[in-house]
Each structure stands twice: as C-alpha cells, then as structure tokens.
Amino acid sequence: MTHGLIHILCKASILGRVQKSIITGATAVALAAAVTGTALAAGTLRIGMTASDIPLTTGQPDQGGEGQRFMGYTVYDSLVEWDLTSADKPSSLVPGLALSWAVDATDKSKWTFKLREGVKFHDGSPFNADTVVWNLDKLLKTDAPQFDKRQSAQGKSRMPAVASYKAIDPLTVEITTKNPDATLPYQLSWILMSSPANWETQGKNWDTVAQKPSGTGPWKMESGFTPRERAELTPNKEYWDTKRVPKLDKLVLIPLPEPNTRVAALRSGEVDWIEAPAPDSIASLKDAGLTVVTNSYPHNWTWHFSRVEGSPWNDIRVRKAANLAVDRDGLNELLGGLSIPAQGFMPPNHQWFGNPTFKLSYNIEEAKKLMAEAGYGPDKRIKTKVIISSSGSGQMLPLAMNEYIQQTLAEIGIDVEYEVADWNTVINIWRAGAKDPSAKGATAINYSYFIQDPFTGLIRHLQCNLAPPAGTNWGYYCDPEMDALFDKVRNTFDPVEQDKVLQQIHEKYVNEALFLMVTHDVNPRAMSAKVKGFVQAQNWFQDFSQITLEP
Amino acid sequence: MLAYGLKRLLHVIPVAIGVSIVCFMLIHIAPGDPLAAILPSDASAELQAEMRSFYGLDKPLPVQYALWAWRALHGDLGVSIASGRPVLGEILSASINSIILAVAATMIGFTFGAVLGFLAGVFRGTWIDRIASAISMIGVSVPHYWLGMVLVIVFSVRLGWLPAMGGGPGGSDGKAVGWDYLRYLILPAITMSVIPMGIIARTIRSLVADILAQDFTQALAAKGLLTGQIMRHVIRNAAPTAISVMGLQLGYLLGGSILIETVFSWPGTGFLLNGAIFSRDLPVLQGTILVLAMFFVLVNLVVDVLQSAIDPRIQRS
Numbered sequence: 001m002t003h004g005l006i007h008i009l010c011k012a013s014i015l016g017r018v019q020k021s022i023i024t025g026a027t028a029v030a031l032a033a034a035v036t037g038t039a040l041a042a043g044t045l046r047i048g049m050t051a052s053d054i055p056l057t058t059g060q061p062d063q064g065g066e067g068q069r070f071m072g073y074t075v076y077d078s079l080v081e082w083d084l085t086s087a088d089k090p091s092s093l094v095p096g097l098a099l100s101w102a103v104d105a106t107d108k109s110k111w112t113f114k115l116r117e118g119v120k121f122h123d124g125s126p127f128n129a130d131t132v133v134w135n136l137d138k139l140l141k142t143d144a145p146q147f148d149k150r151q152s153a154q155g156k157s158r159m160p161a162v163a164s165y166k167a168i169d170p171l172t173v174e175i176t177t178k179n180p181d182a183t184l185p186y187q188l189s190w191i192l193m194s195s196p197a198n199w200e201t202q203g204k205n206w207d208t209v210a211q212k213p214s215g216t217g218p219w220k221m222e223s224g225f226t227p228r229e230r231a232e233l234t235p236n237k238e239y240w241d242t243k244r245v246p247k248l249d250k251l252v253l254i255p256l257p258e259p260n261t262r263v264a265a266l267r268s269g270e271v272d273w274i275e276a277p278a279p280d281s282i283a284s285l286k287d288a289g290l291t292v293v294t295n296s297y298p299h300n301w302t303w304h305f306s307r308v309e310g311s312p313w314n315d316i317r318v319r320k321a322a323n324l325a326v327d328r329d330g331l332n333e334l335l336g337g338l339s340i341p342a343q344g345f346m347p348p349n350h351q352w353f354g355n356p357t358f359k360l361s362y363n364i365e366e367a368k369k370l371m372a373e374a375g376y377g378p379d380k381r382i383k384t385k386v387i388i389s390s391s392g393s394g395q396m397l398p399l400a401m402n403e404y405i406q407q408t409l410a411e412i413g414i415d416v417e418y419e420v421a422d423w424n425t426v427i428n429i430w431r432a433g434a435k436d437p438s439a440k441g442a443t444a445i446n447y448s449y450f451i452q453d454p455f456t457g458l459i460r461h462l463q464c465n466l467a468p469p470a471g472t473n474w475g476y477y478c479d480p481e482m483d484a485l486f487d488k489v490r491n492t493f494d495p496v497e498q499d500k501v502l503q504q505i506h507e508k509y510v511n512e513a514l515f516l517m518v519t520h521d522v523n524p525r526a527m528s529a530k531v532k533g534f535v536q537a538q539n540w541f542q543d544f545s546q547i548t549l550e551p
Numbered sequence: 552m553l554a555y556g557l558k559r560l561l562h563v564i565p566v567a568i569g570v571s572i573v574c575f576m577l578i579h580i581a582p583g584d585p586l587a588a589i590l591p592s593d594a595s596a597e598l599q600a601e602m603r604s605f606y607g608l609d610k611p612l613p614v615q616y617a618l619w620a621w622r623a624l625h626g627d628l629g630v631s632i633a634s635g636r637p638v639l640g641e642i643l644s645a646s647i648n649s650i651i652l653a654v655a656a657t658m659i660g661f662t663f664g665a666v667l668g669f670l671a672g673v674f675r676g677t678w679i680d681r682i683a684s685a686i687s688m689i690g691v692s693v694p695h696y697w698l699g700m701v702l703v704i705v706f707s708v709r710l711g712w713l714p715a716m717g718g719g720p721g722g723s724d725g726k727a728v729g730w731d732y733l734r735y736l737i738l739p740a741i742t743m744s745v746i747p748m749g750i751i752a753r754t755i756r757s758l759v760a761d762i763l764a765q766d767f768t769q770a771l772a773a774k775g776l777l778t779g780q781i782m783r784h785v786i787r788n789a790a791p792t793a794i795s796v797m798g799l800q801l802g803y804l805l806g807g808s809i810l811i812e813t814v815f816s817w818p819g820t821g822f823l824l825n826g827a828i829f830s831r832d833l834p835v836l837q838g839t840i841l842v843l844a845m846f847f848v849l850v851n852l853v854v855d856v857l858q859s860a861i862d863p864r865i866q867r868s
Binding site for chain 2: 052053056062064149150153154156157158160207210227228229254255256257258260261264265267268269270421422424425427428430431450455456460468469470471472
C-alpha cells in the first residue's frame, strides 16, 4: 500500500517535471506564406478547359468540339471554315484555305476547290494542292506512309461523302463524292491541314510531330507542351488573314476536368478563363467581379424517342402531350437562367428554324386532352423506361432536370422509370440503338446533341438507312417523306435554297413532335474582367485572335 | 534468412498473378467502351470495328489477358488509347509527382502528429490532451477532399497566398526546386497529411502514456536524471513503433489519392487514374492499377523480410 502510494506520487512528480519543462521550453512556430501569385507577362491568356488531357496536337484533334475549338482552329486551318466574327447571328461557312468552291454543272458529284495563294505552314513550307491530297491520304488511305490511325479515327467519319480527290494544278483540288452531296463543304470544315514537310523533318513519326506540330493556323505550338498539364500557343505573325493575327503574346491551355477546381483556379487568378462553370457557381463568380459570357449555339437537350414497335411514342398525340407537359421556363430558373427554353429542335433564331405550327407551350390541360384522345387516362397509364446520364458533356444538370420531367409527365399519365448510367455508357447505348439489349427496353434516351451542320443537326437522327449499326438513328425512325427531304438537302447546291429545305425538315421535326424538345445550353464561360475583345460566336468554335488582356 | 527471403519471394508469384487477373477482369467487367472516348460519336460501325481490332479489343478476354500479361512481363504496358502515349512513361512521370506529394505529406503528418501525440501523452487527462486528441480525431475523420476544397477557398481564393491547382508554374515538367514550385505542393500536401497526422498522433499518445507509466522511467527519475534525459529514453522507446506506423502511412500515400490529386489537379497517379476512368482508357487503367498493386506486394515483402531479420521468431511462425 505504502509502496503503491510512493509509486503514484513519484509518477506525478516525474509527469509534473516533464510537463513543466515542455511548457517552459515550448516555442511558437509561426507560418507565414504571404506571397501573392507570380506576375505574368502581359498578354498571356490561360484557359481552363473541361477536357482531362490536351487534345491531340498533330492535326485532327480528339476530345470532340472542345478539341477542335482549342487545338484545331487555333493551330490549323481547314479548306472551309466557320464565320466566328459575330455574336448576333448564327454563323455560316466562309472560305478558309480554299478561296472558293463549286460543284460541276453536269456531274454533281465533282467539286472543284480553288486554294488560297501564298499560305505557308509554321515551318515555312508552302501550302498547295499536293498538301491537301497528302492530308486527305493521311486520314483515308491506309497504305499511305503518312496514314495516321489516331487522326484517321477523328477525321474519317467527318467526311463520309468523299470518294476520291486529286490535285489539278498547284492551286486547284478536285474532290469526288460517292453520291451528289451538297453538304460536302460542311464535312470538309472538320478536316485540318498539317504540314507534310514538318512530318518529314520529325522523322516521319506522328508521336514526334505531336511535340512540335505545324499547321497554317493563327497560333503556333513551338514549346511548352506537357501532356495532361498544359500546352502553350504563340501567335503566328505571318498568318494569311492579317485581321486574325493574334493580339495576345501567348495562349495557355490547361486541362481542368473537375468543375470545382476550374472555379477555384479562376477565382484565385491562376487561369483567366474557364469553360463551362457549373450553374450553381455562376452567382458567386459574378459577385466576385468575374465576367460570365453566354450565347446561343447549336446544341440541344432532348429525349430521343424510340420508334420501335410497341413504343408509346409511336403515337403523335403522346409525343405532343409530353412536349406540352414540360414547363421550360421553370426549368430555365432551375438552371439559373443559363439555358434557352426550346421552341423546336434547333435553337430559336437559327437559320434552319423555319416556321413550325406546333408551339412548345406549357399546357397540362391540352396535354391531358391529347392523352385521353390517344386512349390513356387515370386507369390506363403509360409505363415506360428512359435512359439518362448522371452527368456528361453538354448534359447540363441531367438528374435534376429529368426528375422534374418525371414528375410533370406523371401528371398527364406517363410513368417514367429511369435507367441511369454514366455518360460514356449512355454514348454506347445511343450508338447501339433502341433495339439493342443494352437499351434494356427503354423507349427514349436523354441525349444532348451537337447540331451544327445539316448532317449532325438533322439528317443523322432520322434517316431510314442510318439506323444502327449503320448510323445513329437511335429510334429506328423511318418516314419516306423525311428521307425525300434529306435527299433534297444533298441535291440542293445553292446555300440559300438549301437552307429553305432544312427549314422544311425542321418544321416537320417540330410539327410531328419527333423528339421531346426541352432546352438549349448557352455555352457559359467565365473570365477575368481583364479579358477584352472576346466575341462569343453562336458556334461550338471560337476565335481567340481578337482577345487582349488588360494589365 | 536467405532461404526465408526466397520462400517469401516465391509466395509473391501467385499473389502477383492473382492481382493482375483481378485488375484485368474488374476493368473489363465494368460497363463502358474505350472507343466511345476517342471516336467521334458518329463513327461508323466499320470504323469502330477497325479500331477495336487495332487495339486488340475484339479478341476473347483470356487471349487479351495473356497478351497483356506477357507484354507487361517484358516491361511493355501498352499505349494509352486516349493519348497514344506509352503507358509506362505516363505512370513513371505521374509516380514521381505522387511520390513528391506523399513524402511531403508524410513529413508534415509525422511532425505534427508526433508533437500532438507526445503532448497528449505527457499531459494525459488534461485540457492539452483533450485538444490534441480532438485535433487528431478530426484529422482521421474529416473527408480530405472536402478539407482540400476548404483550404483552396481560404488560402487561394480568399487570401490569394497559394495556388489552387497544378504541379508548378509551367506544369510539373520543369521539376525545378525552389519556392515557385514548393508553393504548389503546400495545399495538397497539408490536405493529404491530416489522416496520417491523426493516426500517428493517436499512436504516439498511447505509446508515451504507456512508457511514462512503466517502472524504468521512475527508476530514471530516482537516479536523478534531468527531464530532458528522461524524455530521451521515452522517445527512444516509442520510436520503433511510431516509425513503423509512419512507414505504413507512407506506403499508403505513395499510391496517390484520386480525390486529392483531382481536387488540386496534381499530376500524379491518382489524377492519371481519374482521367483514365472517365475515358475508359483500359491500358492506362490496367497498367496503373497493376503497378500500384505490385508496389504494395513488394512493400509487404520487404516489410516481412525486414521484420524477420530483426526478430527471427517471425520466421518460425
């Protein structure tokens, strides 16, 4: 007992001594890291992209529209390009490396492209008809020495019409299409020209070219390329279009796939511009003095209906009822005003919008009436399955938006069950078609579409012979009348007349409620107030040449 | 000793084969298609089939596995479908960044964890103990990606002291040392250090308290040793366990963290994996998981052999 007491007292005294010495000996460590961001050279614009890697740099970029925007039309040019000078009107095609083009008066599958004279690649080699043929071989001719599988994977499917091509003289190229196809100029706007001489210099190796590419575009990439981290572009002072010689010193592209990281990077001043800020961050970005720019562009957010036998959407009254049951203005509020409520399949004011008679208003009573006419009612409800994504490129806020649609459709007697998949899986189901087992019997798929040219905008979704696996007519829709209109587009070589046919097609899209047309994204980008001179064209692609940065 | 080492090495072989099969199968069972990420959405069925055969994705799974394992044995992990770059090179450059981050995080975590644990152990039951224990408990419990975002909001967005993302002013490629690069390391390293800090603090707290409760400390005091000298003995007795815990934590952190590296866009293996998951880049996924798994297998082997070298009784069991 005594021993125990002494033991405890002794312990206490050791502890006391130790505690005291620690307290007296303790020193405070002050951490000060008050260092502000490193100063940058004036005129360096740093952009945070949504892609998780730098798009392919060799000529034909991957990463879809974003790749073409940042690594396509910056470093390279195509024969035919988009007019990106105006924010107020939908953009149309303009001459690029080709000064003019025309189809043969007798043989409508033969096209002549007159090339621009005196254009040089960044490595100093000349651009001419031979380089056009060389570049087409690069994508289409598997046994050509310069054939590149990776670029071909990107470029080949963009120009399905091309059958053959040849150089007529140094400044003339003749391209023959498989069938008469008036949409050829749109297809060629995807095809970018890389320098054959540079490929030779880099040991005929595309992997080496990736580090030091050479195009004819307004920007050069000479150094500063770190895969997955950044790519630095500098102005091409000898650019053929003097109006589009970049005003900045440098353009830095940084992949920032995580939306919160993009916002933090912008707000802490590490980038000057971010693509696609999340809708819920817009208000705080504006409060912090950052500029948020938006504009209409050819994108839509729809449900693509299955027209396979047994699908409830085969009845036009059900399709119309669903379209009348969606409160698109309410959805716009949910999206923080960052959307354009759909009035059709194409955005309102688009040159192909036309004048559809079916108005996409919000009218539950009318919708219920249509459902009743179609034989449905409180005791006979439609039960169906729809494929949606959890998030994805151009998908906006798919879960919240679809939850709303589920509720409102239930009101008119359509009970929707969702099959949620990640975006990559949704793309695969979309490619496979509504009849494929992967669709699990779903009768609609929620898809966001790139609808910039006649083919991607209207033809591919509904042409009879483009049903899977031949194409992406997901719902197996087939209407000879529609097919006749598509043929007419391909055979109308006058652009103004062609637009009129496209309007007719769009009117049919809307009047027959061929999709559940919900909304259009507005392509938001947020940028520092120092960024000046940016004109957001109504296009997936943008021009960075006019931009300046205030010090 | 040598025989034991060899025996353990032989045991690694079936484990390695098992690991490689599991990581291969898991990725192939998961839904999604790597071609969806690289081909334009309108690519024809013919072009898809062409690409599928180009990447060998049209072969039966066992054949794909055998080919992949055979090449991997020869140090060839294939080429990334998304970027076209060799997978091994991608993993190596990413691993260096993950190692830098892991070492920094362990150093921070160990330093603060040791101080907190020591204080808590010495002042057991007092308010100092409660505060130190609370801090270590928070360290273990807080979701670190959330903490990362909070740190970014405070130190990058509000105060503007430190960068919010990236591996360096010109990317991680410069590999330069100095403040310009160190700044980029601070926030992710602190975020990553909180869990090891908590674990180390709790370990050291109980160690120190136990040692102080032992008779020999009393004997040392009775001999008239100064406090500093007594503490030297306490630290020496606590060190082996603390260091082995730190080693385990370092091994764990070396695997990279998908969440932290993604929040900070830190170009390590976690960031690489995250990108590969979203683009279904099978070669990169398989390669990275295999390399990380093999790394763990090897660390285990080294630990086993070292332990048996220190304590021969382990061999017998």
